[in-house]
Amino acid sequence: MKTLFAWLRSNLPVGRHSGALLLAFVCLMPVQTVPAAAKPVPVILDTDIGDDIDDTWALGLLLKSPELDLKLVVGDQGKALYRARLLAKFLQTAGRTDVAVGLGLEINAPGEGPQAEWVKQYDLKSYPGKVHTNGVQAMIDCIMSSPEPVTLIAIGPVPNLAAALEREPRIAQRLRFVGMHGSVRLGYGGSPTVAAEYNVKANVKACQKVFTAPWPMIITPLDTCGLIALDGDRYRRLRQSSDPIASAVIENYRLWNIANEKDPAKRNWEKQSSTLFDTVAVYLAIRQDLVKIERLGIRVNDQGFTVIDAQAKPMDVAVAWKSLDQFRDFLTERLAGAAR
Ligand SMILES: [Ca+2]
Numbered sequence: 631m632k633t634l635f636a637w638l639r640s641n642l643p644v645g646r647h648s649g650a651l652l653l654a655f656v657c658l659m660p661v662q663t664v665p666a667a668a669k670p671v672p673v674i675l676d677t678d679i680g681d682d683i684d685d686t687w688a689l690g691l692l693l694k695s696p697e698l699d700l701k702l703v704v705g706d707q708g709k710a711l712y713r714a715r716l717l718a719k720f721l722q723t724a725g726r727t728d729v730a731v732g733l734g735l736e737i738n739a740p741g742e743g744p745q746a747e748w749v750k751q752y753d754l755k756s757y758p759g760k761v762h763t764n765g766v767q768a769m770i771d772c773i774m775s776s777p778e779p780v781t782l783i784a785i786g787p788v789p790n791l792a793a794a795l796e797r798e799p800r801i802a803q804r805l806r807f808v809g810m811h812g813s814v815r816l817g818y819g820g821s822p823t824v825a826a827e828y829n830v831k832a833n834v835k836a837c838q839k840v841f842t843a844p845w846p847m848i849i850t851p852l853d854t855c856g857l858i859a860l861d862g863d864r865y866r867r868l869r870q871s872s873d874p875i876a877s878a879v880i881e882n883y884r885l886w887n888i889a890n891e892k893d894p895a896k897r898n899w900e901k902q903s904s905t906l907f908d909t910v911a912v913y914l915a916i917r918q919d920l921v922k923i924e925r926l927g928i929r930v931n932d933q934g935f936t937v938i939d940a941q942a943k944p945m946d947v948a949v950a951w952k953s954l955d956q957f958r959d960f961l962t963e964r965l966a967g968a969a970r
Pocket residue numbers: 677678679682684685785786908
């Protein structure tokens with residue numbers, strides 16, 4: 631408003647009516663003006679990018695969200711070098727080499743995945759930004775040195791976080807945890823049978839540690855994140871977008887789809903997305919108005935199920951959508967719209 635006032639003052643004709651004209655103009659303006667943008671929230675992304683493709687979509691959404699100030703991305707659940715190269719090349723493509731990249735714990739055999747083709751020629755040494763070979767320590771340092779609480783968005787299994795908590799338990803007081811984890815009342819694809827969801831089941835011990843740490847938590851279980859995909863006009867708009875982030879997402883999806891599906895007739899990257907679970911965690915870090923949130927005690931059992939238990943740590947759970955279509959529009963708009 632202040633800026634608009636200054637602009638009007640310098641652009642309205644000078645004369646005895648200009649004050650009255652200015653007043654009339656301001657009075658006619660709608661009462662609701664765009665609020666001053668809140669300061670972006672510092673964010674760390676912990677991701678198993680490079681297995682399922684939804685992490686790449688989530689990273690794209692994060693980079694297109696001015697509410698979030700991404701400081702550090704760390705690959706989790708092994709394949710450390712492959713994931714770091716994907717993250718670095720994606721950030722470089724997006725013009726965001728201010729974001730540091732961390733190599734996660736090498737908990738499984740090193741290897742690559744279905745997006746290997748995209749980083750075939752990419753050397754991590756060519757990343758102009760910071761690369762931390764010890765991603766867990768980089769997370770701890772980023773959290774402990776931040777003047778304000780950090781939002782940690784976790785969109786994969788969480789061995790890095792369990793290790794960080796072990797090494798520096800004080801991070802729990804300085805962090806808000808936002809995760810794509812679990813299955814509370816619905817399973818995969820909206821099934822009424824709950825599932826041991828992958829991000830939990832792939833490393834149950836790590837998830838139990840993370841789900842009992844004394845940090846505030848909000849999660850999107852399959853109940854909400856398992857229902858998201860884009861098709862029709864929304865998907866077409868993304869495919870036609872010349873935005874570098876949208877283009878990189880679609881190109882990665884194409885390569886991923888080809889690597890995963892040998893039969894060309896069964897590939898669907900030209901028509902629709904796969905399920906975009908992880909994008910909902912990024913959304914929850916920004917706002918929650920399109921979902922129904924319940925405060926529930928959630929316990930991770932040894933089989934990898936997330937069970938409602940009044941004795942367990944309470945957390946906010948996105949249990950249902952108020953408007954799925956509005957979320958699909960939000961996702962499309964953010965990804966296909968102009969870069970910030
Ligand atoms: Ca993931």
